[in-house]
Amino acid sequence: MSLFYFVAFLTILFSLLVIFTKNPVYSVLYLIATFFTFTIHYILLNAQFLAVVNFIVYMGAIMVLFLFVLMLMNLNKETEPVKSNLIKIIGVIAGGTLLVTLIGSIHALQTTAASATPNSEIGLVANLGKVLFSEFLLPFELSSLLLLSAMVGAVLLAKKDKRTQNG
Amino acid sequence: MELAFLFEKLILVTILFVLTLSIAAYSTWAERKVAAWLQDRVGPNRAGIFGLLQPLADGGKMFFKEEIIPSGSNKWLFIAGPSLALLVSFLGSAVIPFGQNIELFGRVVPLQVTDINVGILYIFGVVSLGVYGIMIGGWASNNKYSLMGAIRGASQNISYEIAMGLCIIALLLVTNTLSFKEIAEQQHSWHWNVIYQPLGFLIFIICAFAETNRVPFDLPECETELIGGYNTEYSAFKMGAYMFAEYINMFVSSAVMAVLYFGGYNYPFMDNVNALLGPTWGPLIGVAVMFIKIIAFIFFFMWVRWTIPRFRYDQLMDLGWKILIPLAIANIVITAIVITVVDKL
Amino acid sequence: MESLSGRKKVLEQKPMNFWERIYLPAIFRGMGITFMHMFKKKETIHYPEQEREFSENWRGMHSLKRDEDGRERCTACGLCALSCPAEAITMISAEREKGEEHLYREEKYAAVYEINMLRCIFCGLCEEACPKEAIYLDGPIVPADFLRKDFIYGKDKLVEMPINELEALKGATV
Numbered sequence: 001m002s003l004f005y006f007v008a009f010l011t012i013l014f015s016l017l018v019i020f021t022k023n024p025v026y027s028v029l030y031l032i033a034t035f036f037t038f039t040i041h042y043i044l045l046n047a048q049f050l051a052v053v054n055f056i057v058y059m060g061a062i063m064v065l066f067l068f069v070l071m072l073m074n075l076n077k078e079t080e081p082v083k084s085n086l087i088k089i090i091g092v093i094a095g096g097t098l099l100v101t102l103i104g105s106i107h108a109l110q111t112t113a114a115s116a117t118p119n120s121e122i123g124l125v126a127n128l129g130k131v132l133f134s135e136f137l138l139p140f141e142l143s144s145l146l147l148l149s150a151m152v153g154a155v156l157l158a159k160k161d162k163r164t165q166n167g
Numbered sequence: 168m169e170l171a172f173l174f175e176k177l178i179l180v181t182i183l184f185v186l187t188l189s190i191a192a193y194s195t196w197a198e199r200k201v202a203a204w205l206q207d208r209v210g211p212n213r214a215g216i217f218g219l220l221q222p223l224a225d226g227g228k229m230f231f232k233e234e235i236i237p238s239g240s241n242k243w244l245f246i247a248g249p250s251l252a253l254l255v256s257f258l259g260s261a262v263i264p265f266g267q268n269i270e271l272f273g274r275v276v277p278l279q280v281t282d283i284n285v286g287i288l289y290i291f292g293v294v295s296l297g298v299y300g301i302m303i304g305g306w307a308s309n310n311k312y313s314l315m316g317a318i319r320g321a322s323q324n325i326s327y328e329i330a331m332g333l334c335i336i337a338l339l340l341v342t343n344t345l346s347f348k349e350i351a352e353q354q355h356s357w358h359w360n361v362i363y364q365p366l367g368f369l370i371f372i373i374c375a376f377a378e379t380n381r382v383p384f385d386l387p388e389c390e391t392e393l394i395g396g397y398n399t400e401y402s403a404f405k406m407g408a409y410m411f412a413e414y415i416n417m418f419v420s421s422a423v424m425a426v427l428y429f430g431g432y433n434y435p436f437m438d439n440v441n442a443l444l445g446p447t448w449g450p451l452i453g454v455a456v457m458f459i460k461i462i463a464f465i466f467f468f469m470w471v472r473w474t475i476p477r478f479r480y481d482q483l484m485d486l487g488w489k490i491l492i493p494l495a496i497a498n499i500v501i502t503a504i505v506i507t508v509v510d511k512l
Numbered sequence: 513m514e515s516l517s518g519r520k521k522v523l524e525q526k527p528m529n530f531w532e533r534i535y536l537p538a539i540f541r542g543m544g545i546t547f548m549h550m551f552k553k554k555e556t557i558h559y560p561e562q563e564r565e566f567s568e569n570w571r572g573m574h575s576l577k578r579d580e581d582g583r584e585r586c587t588a589c590g591l592c593a594l595s596c597p598a599e600a601i602t603m604i605s606a607e608r609e610k611g612e613e614h615l616y617r618e619e620k621y622a623a624v625y626e627i628n629m630l631r632c633i634f635c636g637l638c639e640e641a642c643p644k645e646a647i648y649l650d651g652p653i654v655p656a657d658f659l660r661k662d663f664i665y666g667k668d669k670l671v672e673m674p675i676n677e678l679e680a681l682k683g684a685t686v
Contacts, residue, residue: 025306029244032299052288060295061325064302068321071306071314125285125345205546209556474546475539 004044011037024070032063049125171274179280187260191414192222194465198414201469229407237400241307248304249401249408255300256412258293259419262286264351266432266454270446278454279348286347287335290423291328294378297416298324301380301387304409305397316396319480320380320387326487327377327384333495334371337502338364338427351431356438359430366498368428370491375420377487380413382472389477421464425457432457571634573651574627576671579617584671585646586625587618592638592647600631601638618644625670629654629663 014034021027035058042051132140196211196218203210211218236245266278283289298321305317341363342350354360361368377384388396398409425431432453441449478486531537557564566572577585588605606623608616615621638647657663673681 025244029303048283048285049288052285052292055292056288056295060292061328064295064298064321064325067299067302067306068318071302072318204550207549207552207555209554209558212558470543470546474543 004041007037007040007044011041025067028063028066028070031066032059035059035063046124049128175274175276176280179276179278183260183265183280184257187257187415187418190418190461190465191411192226194414194417195225195410196221197465198469198472201466202473205470205473226407229404232403234405235400235402237309239309240400241309244303244307245400246405248300248307248397249405249412250300251303252297252300252412253408253415255293255296256415256419258296259290259416260422262289262347263419263422263426264348264431265422265457267450269450277348278450282346282348284344284346287339287345287350287427290419291332291335294331294420295324295328297378297412300409300412301397304401305387308397308400310400312393312395312399313397316387316393316399319393320397323377323380323384323386323483323487326484327374327491330370330487330491330495331374331378333492333499334364334367334374335427337367337495337499340499340502340506347426351426351433354430354433356433357430357435359428359433361428364428364498364502366494367502368424370495370498371428372424373486373491375424376468376471377483379416379420379468381417381468383475383478384483385477386480386483391477417465417468418461421461421468422457424464425460429460431460571636571639571649573629573654574632574638574647574649574665574670575651576622576625576667577646577648578672578674581614581617582674582676583613583615583617584621585617585644586622587620587644587646588622588625589620589643591641591643595637595641596632597635597637598631598633600628600633602626622667625667627665627670629665630660 011034014030014037017030018027018034021030035054039051039055039059042048042054199221200210200218202208211221214220214224236242261280262283264277264279264282268275268277270276301320302317305313305320308314338360339345341360342353344350344353350360376382380387386396387393388398393399398406401409432450434453434456437449437453440452443449444452579585588603590603590605593599593601593603602624603622603626604624605620608619608621634649636649639649654663
């Protein structure tokens with residue numbers, strides 16, 4: 001349990017650092033560290049598959065792309081646009097609403113005895129696969145369709161327009 | 168029991184660590200020797216017999232060179248880059264089974280540091296982290312060439328990871344497990360996966376070349392275009408760390424290919440040999456076979472390096488996205504159909 | 513355009529067939545070629561132990577020659593220094609005293625004769641300019657050294673060994 005509190009402390013520390021560091025590249029690096037602590041949480045819960053997938057997809061692919069874009073743009077203090085007060089107020093309101101929603105949902109969601117003591121075998125690959133392909137087959141396939149449509153859209157956007165190319 | 172288990176793992180980890188280091192060190196020697204042989208030369212032969220002390224000489228030179236940290240660079244990240252590259256490259260060898268269970272001093276010892284049931288995904292994750300060392304180091308150097316190298320490295324790794332993952336999915340359809348140990352056990356004697364997945368192996372090895380940044384996919388550090396790419400600004404031991412990480416990556420990916428496709432420690436007629444030599448010496452022959460396979464793959468990496476010229480950047484992307492990924496998807500579909508048909512019959 | 517010489521060849525580029533397009537056969541052929549080179553004769557010459565044979569017109573380190581009686585041929589006329597395009601040669605002349613006839617052939621000789629090997633380009637013009645056939649570039653490769661001053665070769669390194677000493681040396685080694 002003490003390990004959990006240590007990792008949880010690290011998670012919160014790193015996520016705060018993500019927000020408070022000035023340099024965007026540092027921000028992304030702290031975000032990577034945050035995701036790494038998530039992976040440790042999953043391992044503590046014996047959700048091996050989820051841990052490794054979080055590791056591969058978030059740390060290994062998505063954050064690499066984030067870093068890639070940030071390094072290409074080479075953001076620094078000089079290029080940072082001046083933010084008007086209006087944008088700041090909008091930001092505070094949006095953040096506040098999100099916070100209220102989160103607190104409300106946590107309040108509404110009673111922790112039941114079943115979720116408090118998780119089934120330690122459910123996170124293994126075989127069990128997860130069985131649940132995904134029987135009980136949750138429809139949501140699983142729908143989400144894959146969603147990803148496919150996003151992919152088709154990306155290809156369509158990236159494709160050169162024939163007419164402008166020739167003309 | 169608990170203490171003995173810890174002790175056993177500690178010894179295994181130490182042996183593996185030293186072995187990885189020495190194989191990586193001698194890969195630098197072998198690279199120069201192989202390059203020389205393929206070019207009708209002799210190669211290093213002054214330090215020790217056959218130049219066998221060359222890695223020591225190189226290491227000594229690296230240590231005593233001047234450490235230069237450019238003044239415009241980001242100091243912390245400049246140091247973090249090579250450290251991360253070296254650290255991540257070591258992680259991979261933890262899940263690779265180097266032999267059957269072996270009987271030593273009355274105990275049955277598995278020759279694998281840990282057998283997690285998502286072993287393949289773990290390797291895959293570690294490989295995908297490998298690019299951070301290059302990216303962070305390249306960016307922190309504050310040099311345009313380094314940044315170009317870092318960006319090329321990132322985009323190349325991400326592109327080829329997809330094809331690699333798709334190959335692994337086809338392989339998983341055949342093996343039905345994600346654990347390295349079980350995959351190795353399934354390929355008993357001559358039932359090697361390469362027989363069932365030849366196309367998958369071809370795509371996998373091409374992706375392995377791209378993931379380890381070896382020629383013909385060494386665009387992140389190509390000397391002729393980017394004067395060293397991500398390690399342009401590095402000197403002394405930090406430069407050595409990057410080089411070492413590359414050779415360790417080569418060792419790990421050779422081991423992964425040997426286990427996934429070439430049966431790992433399995434060889435034809437191994438049952439007869441095991442029956443003849445007993446439970447201690449039999450598995451040791453298996454370990455030797457495994458290392459012969461790994462060394463053969465390392466030789467193959469070097470052989471290709473001194474044969475095939477580097478790809479152009481657009482050719483690299485074309486190969487990855489337009490050829491390898493469709494081929495890998497076709498491979499999955501064909502494998503799935505064949506397995507279903509065979510099951511029905 | 514019509515080729516006047518009639519030797520012009522138009523290269524025909526056919527579209528690649530399937531096997532050429534997948535590149536793998538070509539790659540395997542290339543790998544076979546490099547693999548066969550492992551078993552070919554090595555071209556390396558292990559330098560300090562073995563030496564490559566020099567060609568006949570090889571120009572190496574200079575040597576100041578002696579005549580058949582063992583006397584230095586150089587008369588310090590300075591033509592070699594004058595002809596040297598790299599300004600590598602300097603000398604100080606001196607007059608031959610009585611009793612030194614067995615050392616120097618002419619009445620004037622070079623008391624100091626220096627060649628800066630870092631400047632020298634081994635063109636051989638000094639050899640051509642010499643009226644007394646006293647300097648030849650027939651030596652070995654100029655060895656490496658650590659300090660610049662050590663590359664200025666004086667008479668101690670340049671003058672040929674007298675015949676009797678050379679024979680004594682040969683006798684000692686045989």
